[in-house]
Amino acid sequence: MDAQITVQLKEPTKGLADCPGFSYSAVATDIRDNQSGQLDLALITSQTGKALSAAAVFTQNDVTAAPVDLSRMVLESSPEKVGGIVVNSGNANACTGAYGMPDAKEMSSCAQVSSGIGLPFFVCSTGRIGRRLPINKIIEGIASAAKSLDASSENAKATAQAILTSDTREKEASASFNYEGQTITVAGIAKGAGMIEPNMATMLAFLTTNVSASHACLQTALKTACDQSFNCLSIDGDMSTNDTVILLANGETSLNPESNSELLKAFQLAVLKVCETLAYKIVSDGEKITKVVTIEIIGSQSDADAEKVARAIGNSLLVKTAFYGSDPNWGRIVDAAGYAQVGLLIDRLDLHYDSTPALIAGKSIEDNLSAWKSIVEKDQFKITLNLNQGNGTFKLLTTDLSEAYVDFNKSE
Amino acid sequence: MDAQITVQLKEPTKGLADCPGFSYSAVATDIRDNQSGQLDLALITSQTGKALSAAAVFTQNDVTAAPVDLSRMVLESSPEKVGGIVVNSGNANACTGAYGMPDAKEMSSCAQVSSGIGLPFFVCSTGRIGRRLPINKIIEGIASAAKSLDASSENAKATAQAILTSDTREKEASASFNYEGQTITVAGIAKGAGMIEPNMATMLAFLTTNVSASHACLQTALKTACDQSFNCLSIDGDMSTNDTVILLANGETSLNPESNSELLKAFQLAVLKVCETLAYKIVSDGEKITKVVTIEIIGSQSDADAEKVARAIGNSLLVKTAFYGSDPNWGRIVDAAGYAQVGLLIDRLDLHYDSTPALIAGKSIEDNLSAWKSIVEKDQFKITLNLNQGNGTFKLLTTDLSEAYVDFNKSE
Numbered sequence: 045m046d047a048q049i050t051v052q053l054k055e056p057t058k059g060l061a062d063c064p065g066f067s068y069s070a071v072a073t074d075i076r077d078n079q080s081g082q083l084d085l086a087l088i089t090s091q092t093g094k095a096l097s098a099a100a101v102f103t104q105n106d107v108t109a110a111p112v113d114l115s116r117m118v119l120e121s122s123p124e125k126v127g128g129i130v131v132n133s134g135n136a137n138a139c140t141g142a143y144g145m146p147d148a149k150e151m152s153s154c155a156q157v158s159s160g161i162g163l164p165f166f167v168c169s170t171g172r173i174g175r176r177l178p179i180n181k182i183i184e185g186i187a188s189a190a191k192s193l194d195a196s197s198e199n200a201k202a203t204a205q206a207i208l209t210s211d212t213r214e215k216e217a218s219a220s221f222n223y224e225g226q227t228i229t230v231a232g233i234a235k236g237a238g239m240i241e242p243n244m245a246t247m248l249a250f251l252t253t254n255v256s257a258s259h260a261c262l263q264t265a266l267k268t269a270c271d272q273s274f275n276c277l278s279i280d281g282d283m284s285t286n287d288t289v290i291l292l293a294n295g296e297t298s299l300n301p302e303s304n305s306e307l308l309k310a311f312q313l314a315v316l317k318v319c320e321t322l323a324y325k326i327v328s329d330g331e332k333i334t335k336v337v338t339i340e341i342i343g344s345q346s347d348a349d350a351e352k353v354a355r356a357i358g359n360s361l362l363v364k365t366a367f368y369g370s371d372p373n374w375g376r377i378v379d380a381a382g383y384a385q386v387g388l389l390i391d392r393l394d395l396h397y398d399s400t401p402a403l404i405a406g407k408s409i410e411d412n413l414s415a416w417k418s419i420v421e422k423d424q425f426k427i428t429l430n431l432n433q434g435n436g437t438f439k440l441l442t443t444d445l446s447e448a449y450v451d452f453n454k455s456e
Numbered sequence: 457m458d459a460q461i462t463v464q465l466k467e468p469t470k471g472l473a474d475c476p477g478f479s480y481s482a483v484a485t486d487i488r489d490n491q492s493g494q495l496d497l498a499l500i501t502s503q504t505g506k507a508l509s510a511a512a513v514f515t516q517n518d519v520t521a522a523p524v525d526l527s528r529m530v531l532e533s534s535p536e537k538v539g540g541i542v543v544n545s546g547n548a549n550a551c552t553g554a555y556g557m558p559d560a561k562e563m564s565s566c567a568q569v570s571s572g573i574g575l576p577f578f579v580c581s582t583g584r585i586g587r588r589l590p591i592n593k594i595i596e597g598i599a600s601a602a603k604s605l606d607a608s609s610e611n612a613k614a615t616a617q618a619i620l621t622s623d624t625r626e627k628e629a630s631a632s633f634n635y636e637g638q639t640i641t642v643a644g645i646a647k648g649a650g651m652i653e654p655n656m657a658t659m660l661a662f663l664t665t666n667v668s669a670s671h672a673c674l675q676t677a678l679k680t681a682c683d684q685s686f687n688c689l690s691i692d693g694d695m696s697t698n699d700t701v702i703l704l705a706n707g708e709t710s711l712n713p714e715s716n717s718e719l720l721k722a723f724q725l726a727v728l729k730v731c732e733t734l735a736y737k738i739v740s741d742g743e744k745i746t747k748v749v750t751i752e753i754i755g756s757q758s759d760a761d762a763e764k765v766a767r768a769i770g771n772s773l774l775v776k777t778a779f780y781g782s783d784p785n786w787g788r789i790v791d792a793a794g795y796a797q798v799g800l801l802i803d804r805l806d807l808h809y810d811s812t813p814a815l816i817a818g819k820s821i822e823d824n825l826s827a828w829k830s831i832v833e834k835d836q837f838k839i840t841l842n843l844n845q846g847n848g849t850f851k852l853l854t855t856d857l858s859e860a861y862v863d864f865n866k867s868e
Contacts, residue, residue: 107794107802139790139802141819173787174820285791361857362865369866375551375585379697382519390519390551407553408586445773447859453774454781 049310051221053317059216060088061200063231063252065296067091067193070206073185075134075171075178082134083206085185088250089128090294091195093161097295098126099262100166101270103287110137110144111167112286114152118164123259127163129250129290130155130186133209133235135177136246137169138285143176154183158190168288170235170246171209204233207248210452211236211329217321219314223307226297229254230314234322236329246286247274249322254296255311261302265315266291273319277327277441291315327441328424332448335367336441338426343394344436349386351438353429356384358442367444372416374402381429392432398425461722463633465729471628472500473612475643475664477708479503479605482618485597487546487583487590494546495618497597500662501540502706503607505573509707510538511674512578513682515699522549522556523579524698526564530576535671539575541662541702542567542598545621545647547589548658549581550697555588566595570602580700582647582658583621616645619660622864623648623741629733631726635719638709640667642726646734648741658698659686661734666708667723673714677727678703685731689739689853703727739853740836744860747779748853750838755806756848761798763850765841768796770854779856784828786814793841804844810837 060068070086090096100119102112118126130151137144148167155165169177192199204214218231234249251266270289301311328336339358341350357363360380366373374395381388391406397419401409419425472480482498502508512531514524530538542563549556560579567577581589604611616626630643646661663678682701713723740748751770753762769775772792778785786807793800803818809831813821831837 104797105791105794106797106800107790139787139818139820141803173791285794361861365862365865368862371866378519378551379517379585382517382697385516385518388518391553406551408551445862447862449773450777450780450857450859450862453777454783 049221049223049306051219051310051313051317053321054218054220057216057218058197059200059204059214059218059233060231060252061195061197062218062220063229063254064195065091065254065294066252067195068199068203069189069192069194070199070202071185071189073181075132075181077178083202084134085132085182085189086203086206087128087130087155087159087186087189087193088203088252088292089159089161089193093159094294095125095163096128096292097124097257097259097262098166098293099259099266099291101267101289103285105285107139107285109169109285110140110148111151111169112288113145114148115166115168115288118152118166122164125163126292127156127159127161127165128292129166129168131168131207131248132182133207134171135169135175136171136173136286137177138173140174140176147177147179150179151182151186154186155190158187159193166290168248168286170207170248170286173285207233207235209235209246210331213329215322215325215329217318217325219317221310221314223299223310226299228297228299228311228314230318232318232322234326236326247326248287249274249289249319251289251291251315251318253291253293255293256295256298256300257293258302262291262293265312268312269316269319272316273323276439277323323441327443330443332446332452333443334423334446335444336424337367337443339440339442340426340428340437341431342428342437343430343432343434344386345434346436347438348436350436352384352386353381353388353431354438354440356380357427358440361445364443364445367420368446370417370421372397372402372413372420374408377427377429378403388431388433394430394432396428461633461635461718463631463722463725463729465733466630466632469628469630470609471612471616471626471630471645472643472664473607473609474630474632475641475666476607477503477666477706478664479607480611480615481601481604481606482611482614483597483601485593487544487593489590495614496546497544497594497601498615498618499540499542499567499571499598499601499605500615500664500704501571501573501605505571506706507537507575508540509536509669509671509674509705510578511671511678511703513679513701515697517697519551519697521581521698522552522560523563523581524700525557526560527578527580527700530564530578534576537575538704539568539571539573539577540704541578541580543580543619543660544594545619546583547581547587548583548585548698549589550585552586552588559589559591562591563594563598566598567602570599571605578702580660580698582619582660582698585697619645619647621647621658622743625741627734627737627741629730629737631729633722633726635711635722638711640709640711640723640726641665642730644730644734646738648738659738660699661686661701661731663703663727663730665703665705667705668707668710668712669705670714674703674705677724680724681728681731684728685735688851689735735853739855742855744858744864745855746835746858747856748836749779749855751852751854752838752840752849753843754840754849755842755844755846756798757846758848759850760848762848764796764798765793765800765843766850766852768792770852773857776855776857779832780858782829782833784809784814784825784832786820789839789841790815800843800845806842806844808840
């Protein structure tokens with residue numbers, strides 16, 4: 045009974061092309077006005093044009109871009125009858141005043157008409173804030189993209205590229221499992237947080253799946269997965285004006301995850317695995333980073349306390365610059381943990397770099413100094429801090445902070 | 457009636473030497489073990505050896521250094537009978553396990569004995585975390601410093617120098633006013649936040665005054681002044697393990713601020729002016745900064761909301777790097793304001809660089825682009841953001857973030 049279903053990440057992945065029954069295409073419309081020929085506009089729809097069931101998670105920022113407001117309306121009014129997604133990079137259509145919403149609406153309706161699908165489209169935009177969209181170029185681009193919609197690997201790759209801004213590479217993932225002779229797949233693409241916490245370059249992720257699912261089922265799976273992936277790279281509290289994650293289901297298989305608890309679990313796990321993989325790819329492609337560091341807090345009085353401590357450490361400029369310099373500076377880590385103000389007790393703290401102890405019961409194990417040093421010189425490692433006060437835990441993915449980051453961001 | 461008393465900052469100031477009735481001295485004890493001859497230990501006492509009345513404000517960090525714990529005990533047990541302050545730089549005596557408190561106590565009792573004053577001393581330490589104090593050097597240093605205690609300008613200057621770590625210059629201030637033929641003075645010295653928010657190099661400030669005042673009177677004046685100065689450079693939420701501000705009153709004048717409401721107001725203003733001046737000197741000497749920026753939030757629904765917005769802006773890496781690059785990037789400022797999540801409305805925002813509007817009712821005034829640019833190129837300027845939702849206000853002093861900062865902090 046309850047034979048466990050094995051959910052596997054596909055490696056290498058073809059991204060969106062791994063999930064059957066969707067079409068996509070991408071074009072270059074010169075939104076950046078630099079004649080670079082860079083792909084900057086894409087469409088994602090069902091292959092047959094039939095209605096998609098959808099879930100979405102949006103930025104918590106008070107300042108939301110017009111496309112976010114529009115996509116929220118689409119989700120509220122028509123969550124199980126969506127036409128697809130239209131997305132552009134190069135301009136965020138944020139802080140664009142009276143132009144913002146009409147332009148976003150025009151993108152949505154143009155995608156609806158050009159694709160011939162006749163159902164509302166989600167709209168996502170990422171890039172520069174505060175400048176009006178070059179709406180004529182975009183409308184031409186949508187019409188052109190609609191003509192070349194197909195399910196090819198080439199179009200899937202082009203779509204993954206078209207959403208990028210300061211990312212250096214496309215981010216794709218997929219996971220699948222078998223159930224009653226059918227293969228369920230969840231595929232996804234993402235664009236990075238230009239910078240990872242405490243800041244706000246836009247993060248976008250689009251997932252597709254071939255189950256038959258209600259909006260509610262998809263929304264639960266997506267929200268849970270986001271909380272355990274994208275929101276653990278500490279972008280959430282500092283979300284951009286445009287952050288959006290969307291999951292679309294086309295019902296190509298008749299399998300409904302809600303019909304069976306094992307199936308549901310496997311589906312949710314597949315969504316989580318894709319989100320986790322995309323999140324890791326986002327962090328490791330953060331602007332001018334040289335290291336990915338996992339901060340795991342255990343033994344706090346609550347998970348919320350653990351999260352506060354993890355974020356205090358992961359956001360500390362002093363900690364991040366020490367990572368960059370390969371300095372195993374546990375003093376900065378403990379100080380940052382202390383200012384999270386969760387009532388930690390220094391003489392209970394156990395701190396490890398990977399599996400090497402740095403502090404036991406608050407006492408530093410100086411004999412391990414050279415071992416710590418060789419760990420923090422690696423391009424990925426883990427710091428585990430046990431507060432020894434309870435059962436709370438939280439895990440955060442973070443990065444170092446380099447001089448190149450400052451140089452890269454000192455002007456737009 | 458109520459003739460207003462004029463409180464004036466002294467410029468140029470001689471720091472502690474401006475307030476009569478105190479003695480100080482500083483010596484070089486090679487705490488850093490580098491034979492640099494750098495002054496690193498100092499004493500501050502009353503000139504006659506009589507008991508001092510005291511107030512103090514300490515770090516809110518869960519992880520406190522032993523000298524902070526000891527100084528808290530001194531304040532609790534003997535707030536109106538203090539011998540003075542003994543302070544060292546180069547080693548913070550933080551995270552030093554079982555050695556911490558005995559070493560701090562030894563510093564205090566050694567100062568008490570060597571000075572011949574026979575009253576408990578506050579102890580402050582700043583510098584490297586996690587290494588035991590070189591206690592023998594320090595004890596010899598205290599004995600030597602006690603022999604040269606006097607009220608000279610030279611000793612005052614040397615004391616201001618002895619507390620520095622990564623600061624590039626000493627920080628001194630004084631303010632005074634006349635009342636009934638007597639001159640009341642508040643004098644002070646400080647050492648900087650090596651880095652200004654969101655981090656935690658130690659901040660120390662020591663103030664002296666010649667009023668006759670109860671602990672309660674001093675504590676109210678000091679706490680209020682700290683909240684409006686040091687805590688508005690956004691160090692507080694992220695205080696170091698050692699941050700300490702102390703105010704000592706020697707009763708050289710018989711004037712008691714509590715005897716008269718005008719006198720009290722003038723005294724509190726003098727304490728505030730000295731704290732504000734020291735705070736500004738700390739920010740403008742922040743590690744590798746090139747600009748000091750005042751972020752003023754007005755029109756929020758509460759002061760607390762204004763503070764959240766100011767800190768979100770002032771801590772944003774993207775905003776700070778844009779300041780560094782002289783990029784008048786109002787989009788990054790608005791985005792950071794939005795993720796403070798106080799319910800701001802984009803179409804009510806007015807944003808000014810100095811007095812030049814960048815946004816009015818959320819609409820950007822692009823004609824002013826070159827004017828914004830020339831403002832953010834200056835080494836100090838102000839950003840005012842009006843949410844137009846209420847009467848809340850908060851003002852924060854912040855800085856830019858340079859490549860040199862990262863380089864400076866990548867290892868200790």
